[in-house]
Amino acid sequence: MTRSRRIPAWLGLLPFFLIAFGFLVWPAYSVVLQAFVDSAGAFTLENLSAIFQAQYRDAFQTTAALAFITAGIGAIAGTIMTYAVSVLQRPRFLKSAMATFSGVASQFGGVPLAFAFVATIGSAGLITTWLDDIGFDLYGTGFSLLSFWGLVIVYLYFQIPLMMIMMSPAIEGMRAAWSEAAENLGASRWQYWRYVGIPLLTPAILGAFVLLFANAFSAYATAEVLTSGTVNLVPIQIGFFVQGNVFAANSQIGYALALGMIFVVSGALALNLWLQRRVARWAQ
Amino acid sequence: MRTRRHIGLGAFVIIVIVFFAVPLISLLVFSFTGADGPTLDAWSSIVENPGFYSALGLSLTLAALTTIASLILMTATVLWVHLRAMHLRALVEGITLLVFAIPAITLVIGATGLLLGLAPWALGSPLILVPFYVVLSFAFTYRALDAGVRAMDLQTLVDAAQSLGAGWTTILLRVILPNLRTALLGAAFLTITVVLGEYVLSSLFLYETLPVFMAEIGTAEAQGAAALALLTVLFTWGLLVLVSFVSRRLGGGRPQMTVVTT
Numbered sequence: 001m002t003r004s005r006r007i008p009a010w011l012g013l014l015p016f017f018l019i020a021f022g023f024l025v026w027p028a029y030s031v032v033l034q035a036f037v038d039s040a041g042a043f044t045l046e047n048l049s050a051i052f053q054a055q056y057r058d059a060f061q062t063t064a065a066l067a068f069i070t071a072g073i074g075a076i077a078g079t080i081m082t083y084a085v086s087v088l089q090r091p092r093f094l095k096s097a098m099a100t101f102s103g104v105a106s107q108f109g110g111v112p113l114a115f116a117f118v119a120t121i122g123s124a125g126l127i128t129t130w131l132d133d134i135g136f137d138l139y140g141t142g143f144s145l146l147s148f149w150g151l152v153i154v155y156l157y158f159q160i161p162l163m164m165i166m167m168s169p170a171i172e173g174m175r176a177a178w179s180e181a182a183e184n185l186g187a188s189r190w191q192y193w194r195y196v197g198i199p200l201l202t203p204a205i206l207g208a209f210v211l212l213f214a215n216a217f218s219a220y221a222t223a224e225v226l227t228s229g230t231v232n233l234v235p236i237q238i239g240f241f242v243q244g245n246v247f248a249a250n251s252q253i254g255y256a257l258a259l260g261m262i263f264v265v266s267g268a269l270a271l272n273l274w275l276q277r278r279v280a281r282w283a284q
Numbered sequence: 285m286r287t288r289r290h291i292g293l294g295a296f297v298i299i300v301i302v303f304f305a306v307p308l309i310s311l312l313v314f315s316f317t318g319a320d321g322p323t324l325d326a327w328s329s330i331v332e333n334p335g336f337y338s339a340l341g342l343s344l345t346l347a348a349l350t351t352i353a354s355l356i357l358m359t360a361t362v363l364w365v366h367l368r369a370m371h372l373r374a375l376v377e378g379i380t381l382l383v384f385a386i387p388a389i390t391l392v393i394g395a396t397g398l399l400l401g402l403a404p405w406a407l408g409s410p411l412i413l414v415p416f417y418v419v420l421s422f423a424f425t426y427r428a429l430d431a432g433v434r435a436m437d438l439q440t441l442v443d444a445a446q447s448l449g450a451g452w453t454t455i456l457l458r459v460i461l462p463n464l465r466t467a468l469l470g471a472a473f474l475t476i477t478v479v480l481g482e483y484v485l486s487s488l489f490l491y492e493t494l495p496v497f498m499a500e501i502g503t504a505e506a507q508g509a510a511a512l513a514l515l516t517v518l519f520t521w522g523l524l525v526l527v528s529f530v531s532r533r534l535g536g537g538r539p540q541m542t543v544v545t546t
Binding site for chain 1: 371513
């Protein structure tokens with residue numbers, strides 16, 4: 001018919017495929033490949049076994065703990081927030097304000113976020129000095145912004161809004177009829193949540209939780225700027241290898257760390273897809 | 285009973301809102317704080333720093349180039365998928381989501397190794413960042429544009445235009461693109477925020493974009509970095525308000541502007 005019909009379907013997508021291949025798939029494939037060879041190019045499993053050395057094993061554990069804790073708190077706080085916004089009638093503007101806000105706050109990450117917290121609870125931050133004025137020495141308690149728990153607080157700033165964005169379809173989808181039916185059958189509020197609400201929301205919450213986990217596990221900028229390596233995280237360790245800031249005899253270990261990271265993050269995403277399918281089953 | 289339950293929820297909402305508001309207020313106050321009281325020092329040192337202008341220029345240039353490249357590539361891709369290659373739609377969408385499975389830092393180590401081996405000259409220009417930024421914004425641009433195309437009846441519009449004798453250029457410029465305006469706007473907004481905030485690639489490829497400059501001055505003068513962080517936040521929000529306003533005027537509904545993808 002028309003002239004364009006003669007062009008094979010895949011040809012129109014060639015530019016997209018080429019860019020995706022050259023700047024995403026190929027570098028990722030190179031990580032996998034390099035993780036299994038030594039610097040001379042011969043096959044080896046030594047890089048991978050090196051990530052079980054104390055220093056790197058500790059990095060994976062710390063990163064996983066950071067991701068798990070911030071995803072956990074973020075998931076719970078984000079779910080309650082979303083629920084609260086959906087049931088609170090006043091103030092009227094709350095719902096639309098929170099929707100806009102969670103969209104905006106989840107974009108607020110990286111370097112600016114790091115300095116927002118330096119300005120707040122850094123050693124000369126506003127809250128730190130204010131607490132000092134009323135006689136409470138925050139840093140005297142052993143707390144530091146540039147520590148594991150400091151990072152937990154900072155990460156919650158993007159984890160909670162992200163959770164709210166992901167949970168609002170599921171929470172909006174909870175029908176008032178369900179809680180009314182439970183109430184009519186004599187269920188208490190607690191029983192409604194225990195036997196109806198929470199079980200129904202569980203797949204959605206878990207799906208969002210693993211996404212938050214992957215999100216925190218991959219984060220680099222905020223942690224790098226704040227701690228510059230004092231908290232032992234996998235992305236920061238990989239950064240050291242890229243900068244050539246390692247005294248390890250084997251510079252190929254960086255690729256093995258990156259492979260481990262891709263493995264964890266894509267595993268979390270696969271779990272999310274599986275859970276989403278379960279959500280879709282009852283959401284219809 | 286009902287109200288008592290809501291008091292607890294209301295208190296929780298207030299605590300969370302305070303948690304989100306305080307760092308922003310702190311940024312503002314902190315950027316005007318000196319050793320002895322309020323001062324404009326942090327702001328004036330930024331304005332007087334030539335590094336600020338070159339970093340700003342580089343970030344804006346990269347944002348403009350990436351947005352243009354990304355919109356052209358992804359509009360063509362999404363339209364082609366819908367008109368000619370629906371059977372490849374899942375594959376294309378899967379590729380755009382792959383970005384999330386490959387954290388930026390792992391992309392950096394893989395790409396650095398390849399580029400040093402194959403084309404070390406490519407690392408000599410900050411323009412090397414553009415194709416990577418196009419890839420990093422894939423998921424956002426794809427979803428925004430795909431939603432835009434699905435919101436109109438593309439095939440019917442094309443058939444109608446063709447039966448009236450329109451050629452492909454006319455169809456694209458006078459039928460399709462006007463209908464995609466809000467989607468394009470949303471996609472452009474997301475691409476710009478991705479590029480302006482990007483730190484991992486630019487810092488490790490050693491290019492002084494705005495976030496890299498911010499991190500650098502932050503080590504010596506936290507107040508200056510706070511001023512810059514505040515500027516970045518206000519700029520992003522201003523852009524968001526502008527995009528929402530313009531798309532409401534265009535009447536195309538709210539463009540997809542959130543970062544969540546699944």
